[in-house]
Structure formats: structure tokens, C-alpha cells
Amino acid sequence: MPGFLLDLDGTLYHGDHPIPYAAEFIGWxxxxxxxxxxxxxxxxxxPEQVADHLRKTGIDAAAQEVLTSSQAAALYLKDASLPPGPVLxxxxxxxxxALTEAGFEAVPADEAGQLDKAAAVVQGIDRSFSYGKLLAAVRHIRRGALSVLTNPDHLLxxxxxxxxxxxxxxxAIERSSExxxxxxxxxxxVIMRYAVERLGLPPEEIWAVGDNLGTDIxxxxxxxxxxxxxxxxxATEENVSEQIARIGVQPKLVCRHLMELAERIG
Known part of the structure; x- marks a missing residue:
């Protein structure tokens, strides 16, 4: 029986807008x-917010079906045997x-105050990012805190x-912390390992499905x-050949939409 690792934006929806055949594929x-x-x-x-967004685009989803990069980062920290101390x-x-539920003392970078040393600095998207937060992150990384980035996407x-x-x-954090x-x-x-473990299937029985050759594929x-x-x-019909040549990854299947994938898998 195959399992599936499903990307979201660009695969199941565009922002707030559903993608045709996405809901039908999940039903399938x-x-x-x-x-x-x-x-x-x-x-x-x-995870509940992700599931809620999926439901708003017409897809039946539950929080336990979701794995975010924040959850994977927390799992990684638990496996990393960190020294005692808070996580900035x-x-x-x-x-x-995600950090709190994993049992960490999660301290916002702008509340670091007189904190002497963090065990780790974990950074994701932050739409209120500031120089003060950059300064706190760099200070603790240069003191020896483990530096963790939830995801490398420069543009969303x-x-x-x-x-x-x-x-x-x-x-910015990498450049200034060196x-x-x-x-x-x-x-x-890292996230792929946790996702595969969540399914409990051998990797060769799993389909990784997405619209981005550089990340999903x-x-x-x-x-x-x-x-x-x-x-x-x-990836679109107009640019897919150029993207495959430029990125250097050849997917096993290329489909116009998700229900074409369903038809081809059978």
C-alpha cells in the first residue's frame, strides 16, 4: 500500500484559493x-491552524495529519541531547x-534580557523581525548555542x-554569527526522516508529491x-523542462494535477 507526503501551497492550494482536483485527490x-x-x-x-486553512479551501484535514517544520525542529532538538538551558x-x-509542547523553555529573542546562554537558537519566519532579535540570536550562537533554521525558503x-x-x-543570522x-x-x-517515520512505511513505498523541484522533489x-x-x-507546463534541467532533479512522474496522479497510480 503506498503512502503520500503532500506539499501544501502550490499543490493543494494557492494562498487562500483552492487548486482544482485537490479536494478530490484527498477524498481518493x-x-x-x-x-x-x-x-x-x-x-x-x-498543526491545527494548518488543518483549519485546508478545511477553508475545501479539504477535509485534521491536525494529526500535519507535520510542520516547527514540529520537526522540536523533534530534532529532542534527539540532539542539548545541554541544559532555554531555547531562544x-x-x-x-x-x-512546537517547542513548548516538546518540553523546552522557549524564550522569545526579544525577551532574552540578561539570559546568559541559550542551549539553542531556533529561527523560522518572523514578520516582526528586528535588529534586536538579530542581535540576541547572534550573541547566543557566538556563545555556543546550536543554530537551527526551520526552513531555507528565501521567498514564499x-x-x-x-x-x-x-x-x-x-x-542575516548566518552571515553575522559566522x-x-x-x-x-x-x-x-531531517523533516523527510520524521515524515517517513510518521507514515511507518519503507521510503520506496512512499510518494513525495509537490510543485517545487528544489524542495518537494x-x-x-x-x-x-x-x-x-x-x-x-x-512548476508549470511552460517551465517544467527548463526547471528540471536547471535544478537537476527528475521526478518519477510529472502530472498536470493531482487527479492525474491518482489515475496514473491506479
Whole structure:
């Protein structure tokens, strides 16, 4: 029985707008009992907020079906055997909740105050990022705190516009701290490992599905999964050949939309 790791924006919706056949595809998975996980690099939302957004675009979703880059970052920290100490974070509610639920003392970077040393600095998208937060992150990383970046996306598509992503903030922190972070989100093997474990299937039985060759497809291929590129987001019928040549990743299947993928899998 195949399993599925499903990207969100560009694959199931565009911002606030549903993508044709997305809801039908999720219904098809449910009818056949195929296991799946929504895997997102978005660190700002909690799993319940992700599921709520999916429901608003017409897709039946539940929080337990979601794996965010914030959740994967918290799992990574738990596995990293950190020294005692709080975790400094730059991010929004999704990151704060993931760290707190994992048992960490999560301290916002702008409230670091007289904190002597953090065990780790975790950074995601933060739409109130400031020089003060940059200063706190750099100070603690240079004192030895582990640097973790939830996802490397420099730009985020949203309702037809590209906006700065977590990777843009991460570039400033990396440059000034002179320390490369551990990257969690796609195409990193970190989030892919946790996603595969969530499904409980061998990677070769799993389809990694998405619209982005550089993250969804590369991450899936590197994890040993079968890969399916849908031409509903960053990759389109007009640019897919150029993107495959430029990025150097060849998906197993290229489909115009998700129900074409369903038909081809059978």
C-alpha cells in the first residue's frame, strides 16, 4: 500500500484559493485507505491552524495529519541531547507551540534580557523581525548555542506574490554569527526522516508529491521516496523542462494535477 507526503501551497492550494482536483485527490486517498501526511515548511502556523486553512479551501484535514517544520525542529532538538538551558526562538505561534509542547523553555529573542546562554537558537519566519532579535540570536550562537533554521525558503508564494521567507532572515543570522545552521525543512533529510517515520512505511513505498523541484522533489528523492511533480504551482507546463534541467532533479512522474496522479497510480 503506498503512502503520500503532500506539499501544501502550490499543490493543494494557492494562498487562500483552492487548486482544482485537490479536494478530490484527498477524498481518493481516504476512500482507498492510503496513509498520508501534510508536510509543510511553514513554521508560523500550528498543526491545527494548518488543518483549519485546508478545511477553508475545501479539504477535509485534521491536525494529526500535519507535520510542520516547527514540529520537526522540536523533534530534532529532542534527539540532539542539548545541554541544559532555554531555547531562544525567532518565529511565530507555530514555532513557540512546537517547542513548548516538546518540553523546552522557549524564550522569545526579544525577551532574552540578561539570559546568559541559550542551549539553542531556533529561527523560522518572523514578520516582526528586528535588529534586536538579530542581535540576541547572534550573541547566543557566538556563545555556543546550536543554530537551527526551520526552513531555507528565501521567498514564499502567497496569492500570486513572492514575499520574504525564513531563509532571508536566516541569511542575516548566518552571515553575522559566522555559523551555518542546521536546516530542518524540505529538502533537508531531517523533516523527510520524521515524515517517513510518521507514515511507518519503507521510503520506496512512499510518494513525495509537490510543485517545487528544489524542495518537494529533491527532498523526496534524497529520502529514497518515489516522486510526483504536479504542474499547479512553481512548476508549470511552460517551465517544467527548463526547471528540471536547471535544478537537476527528475521526478518519477510529472502530472498536470493531482487527479492525474491518482489515475496514473491506479
Amino acid at each position: 486517498l481516504k476512500e482507498r485507505g492510503y496513509p498520508y501526511v501534510y508536510v509543510t515548511n511553514n513554521s508560523s502556523r500550528t 526562538y525567532i518565529g511565530e505561534e507555530g514555532l513557540r507551540q 508564494p502567497w496569492n500570486g506574490e513572492l514575499t520574504p521567507g525564513a531563509g532571508s532572515i536566516g541569511a 555559523t551555518a545552521p542546521v536546516v530542518i525543512g524540505k529538502p533537508s533529510p 529533491r527532498g523526496g528523492a534524497d529520502a529514497g521516496c518515489r516522486t510526483a511533480l504536479v504542474l499547479t504551482g512553481l
